[in-house]
Amino acid sequence: MKLDILAFAAHPDDVELCCAGTLIKHSNAGYKVGIIDLTQGELGTRGTAEIRALESSKASKIMNLSVRENLNLGDGFFSLSNENKMKIVEMIRKYKPETVIANAIYDRHPDHGRASELVSDGCFLAGLVKVVTRHNGEVQEAWRPKVVYHYIQDRFIQPDFIVDISTVYSERVEAIKSYSSQFYDPESNEPETAISSKQFFDSLQARALELGRIIGCEYGEGFTVERIPGINMLSDIK
């Protein structure tokens, strides 16, 4: 299956927290959207890998994803090895996305910056015909996405552009709330963590409001780019 947009995440919930609105907006408009999680988030203080898998499939339905896969590279310890880069290459060639979205270029959790680099390298290598990969025994065609964008996570990074997600904001909140083991849930008996408080949940809304205000709408999600985006007409900019 060919996708229009393929988003990668170090942990199943990174995408939901940072760009679920953007994915929902595009899938609602008919774009084919998928997510590849690099790990099962098995080192998270709350919940288990099994609970996270159930939560992520719930969120996938809300985001209307065509595909979601988990590469299980090992939470906390995956490396920028050639073997891992080839796994990214295989996914890029399998789904042939025009747009790839990856983790923040740096962040509080060291997995995020590493995942960002792993995916960027994989996108480049996937376009080299002499890098040979096989999927189900068949040699894959080379494919390089047109663009790679990075979402913004815990540490604030100045975005290069912001997507207006006002019309899908409530669905974005539902996608995040699918991870009830991780985030604010007054019913939960699990230990408190840095991301389980009501304040953390409120801070997500504050970030979306702040980014929205910058572009003159209610809610926004910000991204950084690897190369300067081009436009056809000055009126293309919101």
Ligand SMILES: [Zn+2]
């Ligand atoms: Zn994460």
